[in-house]
Amino acid sequence: MIMHSDRVPTSPLPPVFDDHRELAHLPRETEPWRVSAPHSGAGTDRALGDVITSLKAASAHGHWQWPETPVVFVSDTHADHDGFLRSLAAAGALRRTGGGPRDFTLTAFGETCQIVIGGDCLDKGPSNLDMLDALGALLEARPDTRLLAGNHDLRLRLAITGLTGPRSPLTDYLFLRMGRKLLPLLREVWDRFLRHGQGLIGVPDEDTCRQMLVPADDWFELFPREAARYLSGHAIAREVRRLRDKRRAFDTDLARAGLTTRQVVAAGLHCRKLFLEPAGPYGWFYARMDAACRIGSLLFVHAGIDDEICNLVSRNGTAAVNARYRRELNDHPLAFYFGSVANLARTKYRPSDHPLSQAGVAALHRAGIKMVVHGHVNNHAGQRLLAHGGLLHLEGDVTLDSASRRREGLPGLGAGATLVFPSGDVVGLSADYPRAKLFNPSGILWKHGTS
Structure with missing residues (x-):
């Protein structure tokens, strides 16, 4: 039981279990x-x-x-x-x-x-x-x-949206912008749900998958124009700077996670089924979130x-x-x-x-x-x-x-x-x-x- 110091207002603190x-x-x-x-x-x-x-x-x-x-x-x-x-x-x-x-x-x-x-x-x-x-x-x-909802939780949702939703300069960068820290999660999804099955069936080749994950060079010209309706000039410059850094580190991050671009795309697509479909095993996660x-x-x-x-x-x-x-x-x-x-x-x-x-x-x-x-x-x-x-x-x-x-x-x-x-x-x-x-x-x- 937690004991209280002298002259400190007391409350019915629950016990700390000494058997653990x-x-x-x-x-x-x-x-x-x-x-x-x-x-x-x-x-x-x-x-x-x-x-x-x-x-x-x-x-x-x-x-x-x-x-x-x-x-x-x-x-x-x-x-x-x-x-x-x-x-x-x-x-x-x-x-x-x-x-x-x-x-x-x-x-x-x-x-x-x-x-x-x-x-x-x-x-x-x-x-x-x-x-x-x-x-x-x-x-x-x-x-x-x-x-x-925490910011790290929202990053997964936005990364899935960027990978699986309609493509535009405002969305096709979201996976790289949000998903770098999520690579360990994608590795878990690959290992638990896809590795021992047919997880790569229907997934495009490596070059196409890379294009799905990493914006092309013209993104750095297109994004600032289209983002102006949503972000300040300072925020746009920060996003562009972050994308340059993340693009340079992409291959190193993939190697650290032990994934290929095809496996990342396969796991990312599967995350939509896991998290965003109501019947998915983790469909409750975002549905329950306030x-x-x-x-x-x-x-x-x-x-x-x-x-x-x-x-x-x-x-x-x-x-x-x-x-x-x-x-x-x-x-x-x-x-x-x-x-x-x-x-x-x-x-x-x-x-x-x-x-x-x-x-x-x-x-x-x-x-x-x-x-x-x-x-x-x-x-x-x-x-x-x-x-x-x-x-x-x-x-x-x-x-x-x-x-x-x-x-x-x-x-x-x-x-x-x-x-x-x-x-x-x-x-x-x-x-x-x-x-x-x-x-x-x-x-x-x-x-x-x-x-």
């Missing part, structure tokens, strides 16, 4: 969430002031509304079913019964809590399909689990928000955001990927991203939303709290997947989840920080002389 060796290194105690420290916030006293200012502005529009049952948020599992299931076990939502993606049972806590998967289920490794099998098993066990989820005063997204979506949420709620997301998925892919709805899955609040201003934040506050919970920005010491544009954000990507941990020099196994309790306590649990971080907005406001 993978969870033995998780924290057993809590500490107050230190927003002014870099491991838990933006790392300055000013950052703490920004958080307090955000809390005060939000409190002017009423009290926080907390969920009726606890919420477990896990994000950015990146094709690592072990990290995914280990994190849900750390949160107390399930017990693992073996090493396979479907080897688990829900606990009593897992049967009653709300589970939100924050997106980026795909890419990086070690196995996209095992991750999807684990997620599918969870959705079967808990049909009300919410699944949000762009945003609201629970009480919290808005869950993958990456962040902009003024346009703030105003839409304020006027019509998250149902309107998700309806727009599904509608725009079927519009032009370029308009969708660079629009405000996909910005929910892509933004890092860079100057090139859609803006979030004080006016947008005020609209959210008037609607009763006081904090955005998201993934997308991976951290090495657990979750962080900070303010963007005056809006409180909780970063919940704690680097779960083994590929990222290996690349970024993190020792041990990744595990972590963000838990929100009806009491108003928010707990950040991570294997990479020695204590569970505990945040309660009323406690911070009381400590700093306001309410």
